[in-house]
Amino acid sequence: MKKVINIITSKTLFGFVFFITAVFSFNAYAQTMEITPSYGYQFGSKLNYGNNYIKMEGSDQFGITLGVDLDDVVAELSYFHQGSELRIKDNLWTNGREERLADLSVDWIMLGAMRYFDTGKVKPFAGGALGMAIFSPKNQNFDIEQISSIDSRTRFAFSFKAGVNIMFTDYVGLNLQGNLMFPVNWGGYYVGTGGGGVTVSSTTVIGGFSGGLVFVLN
Numbered sequence: 001m002k003k004v005i006n007i008i009t010s011k012t013l014f015g016f017v018f019f020i021t022a023v024f025s026f027n028a029y030a031q032t033m034e035i036t037p038s039y040g041y042q043f044g045s046k047l048n049y050g051n052n053y054i055k056m057e058g059s060d061q062f063g064i065t066l067g068v069d070l071d072d073v074v075a076e077l078s079y080f081h082q083g084s085e086l087r088i089k090d091n092l093w094t095n096g097r098e099e100r101l102a103d104l105s106v107d108w109i110m111l112g113a114m115r116y117f118d119t120g121k122v123k124p125f126a127g128g129a130l131g132m133a134i135f136s137p138k139n140q141n142f143d144i145e146q147i148s149s150i151d152s153r154t155r156f157a158f159s160f161k162a163g164v165n166i167m168f169t170d171y172v173g174l175n176l177q178g179n180l181m182f183p184v185n186w187g188g189y190y191v192g193t194g195g196g197g198v199t200v201s202s203t204t205v206i207g208g209f210s211g212g213l214v215f216v217l218n
Contacts, residue, residue: 033217034067034074036175040210042082047204052090056104059084061208063108073113078129080108086137086150102137102150108181109134110159123173126162133157133183157183165214175214181206 039062046055063080086101088094112129137150163177184203 031218032069034065034069034214035217036065036067036212036214038063038065038175038177038210038212040208040212042080042084042181042208043206044084045204045206052088054086054088054101056106056206057085057087061210063210067114070113073115074125074127075113076111076127076129078108078110078112078131080110082106099143100141102140105134105136105138107134107136108132108157108159110157112159114161116165121167123165123167124163125165125177126160128158128160130156130158133181135183155183155185157181167214171216173214173216175210175212177211178209179207181208 039060042059042061044056044058046053059082061080061082063078065076065078067074067076082105084104084106086104087098088101089096089098108131110129110131112127112131114125114127117124117126132154134152134154136152140150159179159181161177161179163175165173165175167173182203182205
């Protein structure tokens, strides 16, 4: 029997509340802040089981990062969103063809730090962060009758990034960067009928790149 997908929206709401609260907290105590809205592309990822796989398609992503200058490093709080798609290829359930399984919303909420390697107009940087990734499937393809259900998953995640800020003035610049996102045990989806199936999950790397503007507030 087909089951309705259970989307855990409360975790996403908690993430937004946490982000907004932290923004106001940092703003109250910081002397120098950086706000960086960005837009880019996030590559997909594939989870293999035998000769079959479930994969997340690459998609565009947008986000915003708040940075607080702590002299040697910049403490950062970031939020990124991507709207992707889950696809599956299974020799039994899709006759070896790749089929759309569901739409997939991914929200990343990360807290970390980065360091500049130059303080001039061209400022290369590198950094890392820890946080969580919220995977929320929806609009499941029920034409694949053997798929019982796909639930939301919240996973611990860590990331690394490197790039450059090119400052036009002391207050506005161009941000260009690449990132590597590591959701721990991404997946966890049960694929199969009520009588049997397979649970697919793994720690994987999802790369991407983005560009945006950086605004410096003193």
